[in-house]
Amino acid sequence: MEEFEFDCWQCWETNYIRGRPKGFWSTTHYELPGEWTCWSCGALNTTPDD
Numbered sequence: 001m002e003e004f005e006f007d008c009w010q011c012w013e014t015n016y017i018r019g020r021p022k023g024f025w026s027t028t029h030y031e032l033p034g035e036w037t038c039w040s041c042g043a044l045n046t047t048p049d050d
């Protein structure tokens with residue numbers, strides 16, 4: 001598991017989103033949820049594509 005930092009679009013609090021490794025052997029590519037809810041204000045955020 002790897003954590004990624006994203007800033008909420010509404011309140012700019014930093015959220016830590018956990019990614020799942022893509023594939024069994026890969027440790028460099030992570031799959032992130034498409035959207036997540038800010039822990040601070042509850043706003044729905046979308047994960048930017050890389």
Ligand SMILES: [Zn+2]
Nearest residue numbers: 008011038041
């Ligand atoms: Zn927020």
